[in-house]
Amino acid sequence: MNLHEYQARVLLKRSGIPVPDGDVATSPDEVEEIAKRLGGGVVVKAQVHVGGRGKAGGVKLAKDATEARQHAEKILGMQIKGLTVEKVLVVPLSDISSESYVGVIVDRASECPVVMVSPAGGVDIEEVAAKTPEKIFKQSVDPKFGLLSHQAMGLAFNLYDDVKLVRQAATIMRQLYDAFIAVGGSLAEINPLITTPDGKVVAIDAKVVVDDNELERRPDIAELRDTSSEAASEVEAREAGLSYIQLDGSVGCCVNGAGLAMATMDLVKYYGGDPANFLDIGGSSSPEKVVTALKIITSDSNVKAILFNIFGGITRCDDVANGIVTAAGQIKIGIPIVIRLTGTNEEVAVEILKGAGFEALTDMDEAVKEAVKLAQEAA
Amino acid sequence: MSIFIDSDTKLVVQGITGRDGSFHTKQMIEYGTNVVAGVTPGKGGRVFEDKVPVYNTVAQAVAETGANTAVIYVPALFAADAVYEAVDAGVSLVVCISEGIPVLDMTKALPYANEHGARLIGPNCPGVISPGKSKVGIVPGQICLEGKVGVVSRSGTLTYEIIHQLTKSKLGQSTCIGIGGDPIIGTDFIDCLSAFEADPGTRAIVMIGEIGGTAEQEAAEFVSQNVSKPVVGFIAGQTAPPGRRMGHAGAIISGSSGTATEKMQALQDAGIGVMKRPVEVVDLLNECM
Numbered sequence: 001m002n003l004h005e006y007q008a009r010v011l012l013k014r015s016g017i018p019v020p021d022g023d024v025a026t027s028p029d030e031v032e033e034i035a036k037r038l039g040g041g042v043v044v045k046a047q048v049h050v051g052g053r054g055k056a057g058g059v060k061l062a063k064d065a066t067e068a069r070q071h072a073e074k075i076l077g078m079q080i081k082g083l084t085v086e087k088v089l090v091v092p093l094s095d096i097s098s099e100s101y102v103g104v105i106v107d108r109a110s111e112c113p114v115v116m117v118s119p120a121g122g123v124d125i126e127e128v129a130a131k132t133p134e135k136i137f138k139q140s141v142d143p144k145f146g147l148l149s150h151q152a153m154g155l156a157f158n159l160y161d162d163v164k165l166v167r168q169a170a171t172i173m174r175q176l177y178d179a180f181i182a183v184g185g186s187l188a189e190i191n192p193l194i195t196t197p198d199g200k201v202v203a204i205d206a207k208v209v210v211d212d213n214e215l216e217r218r219p220d221i222a223e224l225r226d227t228s229s230e231a232a233s234e235v236e237a238r239e240a241g242l243s244y245i246q247l248d249g250s251v252g253c254c255v256n257g258a259g260l261a262m263a264t265m266d267l268v269k270y271y272g273g274d275p276a277n278f279l280d281i282g283g284s285s286s287p288e289k290v291v292t293a294l295k296i297i298t299s300d301s302n303v304k305a306i307l308f309n310i311f312g313g314i315t316r317c318d319d320v321a322n323g324i325v326t327a328a329g330q331i332k333i334g335i336p337i338v339i340r341l342t343g344t345n346e347e348v349a350v351e352i353l354k355g356a357g358f359e360a361l362t363d364m365d366e367a368v369k370e371a372v373k374l375a376q377e378a379a
Numbered sequence: 380m381s382i383f384i385d386s387d388t389k390l391v392v393q394g395i396t397g398r399d400g401s402f403h404t405k406q407m408i409e410y411g412t413n414v415v416a417g418v419t420p421g422k423g424g425r426v427f428e429d430k431v432p433v434y435n436t437v438a439q440a441v442a443e444t445g446a447n448t449a450v451i452y453v454p455a456l457f458a459a460d461a462v463y464e465a466v467d468a469g470v471s472l473v474v475c476i477s478e479g480i481p482v483l484d485m486t487k488a489l490p491y492a493n494e495h496g497a498r499l500i501g502p503n504c505p506g507v508i509s510p511g512k513s514k515v516g517i518v519p520g521q522i523c524l525e526g527k528v529g530v531v532s533r534s535g536t537l538t539y540e541i542i543h544q545l546t547k548s549k550l551g552q553s554t555c556i557g558i559g560g561d562p563i564i565g566t567d568f569i570d571c572l573s574a575f576e577a578d579p580g581t582r583a584i585v586m587i588g589e590i591g592g593t594a595e596q597e598a599a600e601f602v603s604q605n606v607s608k609p610v611v612g613f614i615a616g617q618t619a620p621p622g623r624r625m626g627h628a629g630a631i632i633s634g635s636s637g638t639a640t641e642k643m644q645a646l647q648d649a650g651i652g653v654m655k656r657p658v659e660v661v662d663l664l665n666e667c668m
Binding site: 106108109111112113126129130143144181184185186211212213214216217243245247255256257258259260261262263265266267268269270275278280283311312313314315342343344364365 | 399482486487490534535538560563587591616620627629635639655657
């Protein structure tokens with residue numbers, strides 16, 4: 001789960017990391033008020049879960065409260081990569097002497113948390129890593145001990161020569177690491193981490209991504225979720241226990257298991273079609289889950305044919321068949337469905353489907369070919 | 380022959396009285412797995428299905444029954460604790476089926492298992508099956524056939540699809556291992572490839588990968604240096620968009636790395652036959668066996 005910048009700032013501040021004053025607002029009035037309170041120049045920043053906010057016009061500098069208000073009127077409600085801006089963060093303009101990057105991730109290869117820093121901050125860090133990998137410095141962390149003081153100092157000496165700055169940055173790195181662990185993060189980064197002309201190290205922008213698997217035991221973090229920043233269908237799917245990602249093709253896919261779901265999408269492409277989505281109905285699928293899945297798929301108007309690919313193991317084919325039949329009774333599907341079922345309770349499932357006028361296939365390739373053909377005919 | 384589990388496997392089931400644990404324990408017993416004990420704290424003294432004694436702790440279960448392998452079906456937030464408990468009880472193999480375990484939990488549990496000399500398989504995996512001998516986990520036994528092909532995979536149902544093809548063509552399987560779809564897992568591709576290479580009962584190997592990380596690339600490198608048996612591979616997620624997690628916590632393309640194209644190329648470069656569709660597995664194997 002992605003946190004907004006304004007939420008991440010609160011978490012950082014709570015860990016003791018210096019962040020500039022500022023506040024989040026949902027209306028131009030509030031923006032003006034915050035800017036007045038802060039005094040002087042401010043930055044108005046759109047709070048949406050996409051990169052490149054600045055380029056899209058979602059981040060504006062203002063010399064005073066009146067100008068801040070004018071910017072807010074434009075930014076609030078604007079669309080950035082398909083998402084509507086509903087909140088802006090208002091922070092004072094900072095005097096910047098240097099910009100660095102500090103981040104914590106769980107590294108798959110070393111199987112532990114890794115702290116990464118770079119003196120090339122304020123820009124896309126992936127680009128820095130790709131073009132100038134020598135400017136990225138890493139430290140693996142033993143989770144039993146956390147980021148040790150000397151490790152943080154060693155990293156910070158890659159950013160600054162002045163030991164006063166080094167000590168401040170090292171403290172911030174350890175606080176960031178602790179915050180990362182405390183929220184159950186999969187990413188926590190400060191970009192940029194700046195130095196000011198008067199010798200202070202300050203976190204200007206922060207990004208925190210929380211491991212979805214942590215949310216059940218961290219209700220305080222879970223409630224930070226902003227469902228308005230996600231596609232409605234993806235929210236509905238998650239709440240039903242389905243894993244769904246909308247794409248832009250015309251073959252709606254409903255599969256059990258993530259690997260098979262991806263392989264099914266690939267096969268749609270192989271036979272000349274385009275998948276409309278990734279959808280994993282998970283193990284032990286109840287008929288209700290299948291009904292929700294069908295509702296979500298049919299709500300996408302690009303979908304011209306629906307493909308079920310079920311390999312029954314824990315998932316029982318008869319549950320899926322019952323779900324399809326129930327859904328067909330509840331909602332007007334109106335487009336062709338191709339069903340492939342094999343495995344647990346396959347025979348029962350085929351009977352259930354036959355009784356309701358559906359045909360069932362057992363071969364994956366045949367089913368995919370048929371679905372692609374039907375989608376193309378309907379387009 | 381087979382790897383990791385066989386007729387000598389004596390299994391303790393952690394979470395035996397839970398919904399998933401009880402269902403799959405019945406299936407494992409039916410398949411012929413030697414399930415010697417179950418564990419559910421507070422339910423010690425009961426007998427599961429008139430056959431399997433239930434204990435309060437894994438240590439008790441191991442002391443009483445001599446279990447050498449543990450399988451975990453407990454809820455995700457308790458799964459790391461279950462790993463520690465199994466390791467402390469001294470079993471040499473721990474198979475963790477539970478899905479949805481926080482990655483940070485694994486950054487501690489995995490080194491713990493390694494340091495104590497226990498092999499961990501999973502988490503978030505379908506487990507291991509050596510057809511005709513034993514099954515530990517949730518792979519449907521009826522789709523398998525005793526044979527000569529070793530299967531190692533990051534996914535569940537996609538693995539079943541491949542197993543199904545191998546069974547239909549009568550090639551069969553020596554052992555099938557689902558190593559799990561999480562970013563941090565115990566036993567990896569290389570561990571399995573090296574065990575299959577050493578197993579006289581395995582004549583060829585199928586590896587099934589997916590987007591995210593670099594495990595497949597490293598496995599390909601290992602194959603080119605250390606594996607003499609024929610290997611064929613499949614990578615799922617050619618149509619996956621970057622930056623979106625495709626169900627599995629580990630299946631995410633970050634930046635330009637971890638893509639299916641990159642992985643398929645690495646496999647090809649290592650001399651591994653790469654299938655474009657799961658159904659091609661049989662032809663590819665027949666060509667190289």
